[in-house]
Amino acid sequence: DGGITQSPKYLFRKEGQNVTLSCEQNLNHDAMYWYRQDPGQGLRLIYYSQIVNDFQKGDIAEGYSVSREKKESFPLTVTSAQKNPTAFYLCASTTPGQGGQPQHFGDGTRLSIL
């Protein structure tokens, strides 16, 4: 079955450390997204990519970086500059440009500080 795979499910970060969250999809979707979810705040967009080798900052991009070298993959790096990284991170994908296409989500990575 097609879907989005996020790994790892749980991740711990030490002070000053960069960590990378993986997101892989086999839905042949062009657009991919990263969201951060905090209790009571809904989903906030970190980065998005509409096509390979191109990505754009979302609403809360500071302290994060991404790459999009392959259509299937959109890894997110949480850098040491992100001072409050503890959250649930969700990756999503969709087919852009067709109006009203829902986003498909992975099962998330929960990041905590050691």
Added chain:
Amino acid sequence: AQSVTQLDSQVPVFEEAPVELRCNYSSSVSVYLFWYVQYPNQGLQLLLKYLSGSTLVESINGFEAEFNKSQTSFHLRKPSVHISDTAEYFCAVSDSGGYQKVTFGIGTKLQVIP
């Protein structure tokens, strides 16, 4: 700019009772509307969507939502809830542009009481 307001952060309801989860949106352009459901430690799953046509949309598990343009609302209803409906529900609005920026509400936790 578009925004979504979910008026209730938590809704407790007894099993087999009806429920309504409220959602209001604002946007300066035509929009598409969605309801997603999230079970603990999982990603979001599409519950139903309104793109055009009939203002009443239904899901396969008994939920329905009605698009009301004059009141800019998209409330979610179910006539009789089950324990398995306990989850967090997110209302979302998407514009009709090529990028399809999606704005999510902060979520409503539905707690079904046996």
